[in-house]
Amino acid sequence: MGLFNRRFSDRNADVIKHFSNDPEPSFWGKWFGGLVVPVLLVYYGGRCCVLREAVLRGRGNVMTVYGAEAVALGLAWIFGALFLHFHYFWTTSPRLAYFSELGKIIAGAGFVVSFCYALWRIALNMFC
Numbered sequence: 001m002g003l004f005n006r007r008f009s010d011r012n013a014d015v016i017k018h019f020s021n022d023p024e025p026s027f028w029g030k031w032f033g034g035l036v037v038p039v040l041l042v043y044y045g046g047r048c049c050v051l052r053e054a055v056l057r058g059r060g061n062v063m064t065v066y067g068a069e070a071v072a073l074g075l076a077w078i079f080g081a082l083f084l085h086f087h088y089f090w091t092t093s094p095r096l097a098y099f100s101e102l103g104k105i106i107a108g109a110g111f112v113v114s115f116c117y118a119l120w121r122i123a124l125n126m127f128c
Contacts, residue, residue, distance in 0.1 A: 022091050022092075022097075023087060023088050023091060023092060024092075025092040029088055029092065030088060030089055030092045030093075031089075033084060033087075033088035033089075034084065034085050034087070034088030034089025034090075034092070035085070035089060037081075037084060038081035038082070038084045038085040038089075039081075040081075041077050041078070041080060041081035041084070042077070042078050042081045044074075044077055045073075045074040045075065045076070045077030045078035045080075045081065046074065046078065047074070048070050048071065048073055048074030048077065049070075049071050049074035049075065049078075051070070052066055052067055052070050052071060053065070053066050053070050054069070054070035054073040054074060056073075065118075065122060068121055069118050069121045069122050069125070072114045072115070072117045072118035072121065073114075073115070073118045075110070075114040076111050076114040076115040076118060079107050079108075079110035079111035079114060080107075080111050082103070082106075082107035082110070083104055083107035083108055083111060086100050086103035086104045086107055087100070087104055090103060
Protein backbone atom coordinates (compact mmCIF):
# COMPACT_ATOMS: atom_id res chain seq x y z
CA MET A 1 0.00 0.00 0.00
CA GLY A 2 1.48 3.32 -1.05
CA LEU A 3 1.33 6.78 0.40
CA PHE A 4 -1.54 8.00 -1.78
CA ASN A 5 -3.82 4.97 -1.75
CA ARG A 6 -4.12 4.41 1.99
CA ARG A 7 -7.51 4.39 3.60
CA PHE A 8 -8.31 7.04 6.16
CA SER A 9 -9.22 5.00 9.23
CA ASP A 10 -11.16 5.92 12.32
CA ARG A 11 -7.93 5.80 14.31
CA ASN A 12 -6.47 8.64 12.21
CA ALA A 13 -9.66 10.64 12.69
CA ASP A 14 -9.42 10.14 16.46
CA VAL A 15 -5.85 11.48 16.50
CA ILE A 16 -6.87 14.56 14.53
CA LYS A 17 -9.89 15.12 16.77
CA HIS A 18 -7.71 14.76 19.90
CA PHE A 19 -5.36 17.57 18.88
CA SER A 20 -8.14 19.85 17.64
CA ASN A 21 -10.03 19.72 20.95
CA ASP A 22 -8.87 20.89 24.35
CA PRO A 23 -7.15 18.19 26.42
CA GLU A 24 -8.53 16.93 29.70
CA PRO A 25 -7.19 19.04 32.58
CA SER A 26 -5.43 16.21 34.42
CA PHE A 27 -2.19 16.20 36.37
CA TRP A 28 -0.49 13.71 34.04
CA GLY A 29 -1.63 15.41 30.88
CA LYS A 30 -0.51 18.83 32.00
CA TRP A 31 2.83 17.99 33.60
CA PHE A 32 3.92 14.93 31.63
CA GLY A 33 2.51 15.78 28.19
CA GLY A 34 3.00 19.52 28.59
CA LEU A 35 6.36 19.70 30.35
CA VAL A 36 8.36 16.46 30.63
CA VAL A 37 7.96 15.25 27.03
CA PRO A 38 8.55 18.72 25.50
CA VAL A 39 11.71 19.17 27.59
CA LEU A 40 13.06 15.88 26.26
CA LEU A 41 12.20 16.88 22.69
CA VAL A 42 13.82 20.31 23.11
CA TYR A 43 16.93 18.61 24.49
CA TYR A 44 17.25 16.37 21.43
CA GLY A 45 16.38 19.22 19.02
CA GLY A 46 18.90 21.52 20.65
CA ARG A 47 21.51 18.76 20.47
CA CYS A 48 20.83 18.39 16.75
CA CYS A 49 21.20 22.15 16.24
CA VAL A 50 24.39 22.53 18.28
CA LEU A 51 26.19 19.43 16.98
CA ARG A 52 24.74 19.85 13.46
CA GLU A 53 24.05 16.12 13.36
CA ALA A 54 20.69 14.30 13.40
CA VAL A 55 19.80 10.63 13.18
CA LEU A 56 16.71 9.41 11.32
CA ARG A 57 15.61 5.87 12.12
CA GLY A 58 13.37 3.81 9.88
CA ARG A 59 12.42 0.20 9.36
CA GLY A 60 15.78 -1.34 10.12
CA ASN A 61 17.64 1.57 8.52
CA VAL A 62 19.49 4.49 10.05
CA MET A 63 20.36 7.70 8.22
CA THR A 64 22.56 10.40 9.72
CA VAL A 65 22.31 13.91 8.32
CA TYR A 66 24.72 16.77 8.93
CA GLY A 67 24.77 20.54 8.52
CA ALA A 68 21.73 22.60 7.57
CA GLU A 69 19.54 19.49 7.32
CA ALA A 70 20.33 18.53 10.91
CA VAL A 71 19.66 22.07 12.15
CA ALA A 72 16.31 22.12 10.34
CA LEU A 73 15.36 18.76 11.85
CA GLY A 74 16.43 20.02 15.27
CA LEU A 75 14.21 23.06 14.82
CA ALA A 76 11.35 20.76 13.79
CA TRP A 77 11.79 18.81 17.05
CA ILE A 78 11.80 22.08 19.02
CA PHE A 79 8.68 23.40 17.28
CA GLY A 80 6.96 20.05 17.87
CA ALA A 81 7.83 20.32 21.56
CA LEU A 82 6.43 23.85 21.65
CA PHE A 83 3.21 22.60 20.06
CA LEU A 84 2.84 19.91 22.73
CA HIS A 85 3.60 22.42 25.48
CA PHE A 86 1.01 24.89 24.19
CA HIS A 87 -1.55 22.11 23.72
CA TYR A 88 -1.18 20.25 27.02
CA PHE A 89 0.10 22.92 29.42
CA TRP A 90 -1.23 26.29 28.26
CA THR A 91 -4.66 25.04 27.22
CA THR A 92 -5.34 23.56 30.68
CA SER A 93 -4.28 26.72 32.52
CA PRO A 94 -7.10 29.27 32.88
CA ARG A 95 -4.78 32.28 32.57
CA LEU A 96 -2.85 30.98 29.54
CA ALA A 97 -5.66 29.29 27.61
CA TYR A 98 -6.48 32.47 25.70
CA PHE A 99 -3.00 32.53 24.12
CA SER A 100 -2.63 28.78 23.52
CA GLU A 101 -4.24 28.79 20.06
CA LEU A 102 -1.84 31.43 18.73
CA GLY A 103 1.09 29.49 20.18
CA LYS A 104 -0.10 26.26 18.56
CA ILE A 105 -0.50 27.99 15.20
CA ILE A 106 3.01 29.49 15.33
CA ALA A 107 4.56 26.22 16.55
CA GLY A 108 2.71 24.19 13.92
CA ALA A 109 3.77 26.54 11.13
CA GLY A 110 7.37 26.48 12.35
CA PHE A 111 7.30 22.68 12.43
CA VAL A 112 5.94 22.42 8.88
CA VAL A 113 8.43 24.94 7.46
CA SER A 114 11.50 23.49 9.17
CA PHE A 115 10.55 19.87 8.46
CA CYS A 116 9.79 20.57 4.78
CA TYR A 117 13.07 22.47 4.44
CA ALA A 118 14.95 19.51 5.94
CA LEU A 119 13.23 17.07 3.59
CA TRP A 120 13.97 19.34 0.62
CA ARG A 121 17.66 19.55 1.53
CA ILE A 122 17.91 15.80 2.09
CA ALA A 123 16.26 15.13 -1.29
CA LEU A 124 18.63 17.57 -3.02
CA ASN A 125 21.66 15.86 -1.48
CA MET A 126 20.39 12.42 -2.41
CA PHE A 127 19.52 13.11 -6.04
CA CYS A 128 21.80 15.97 -7.09
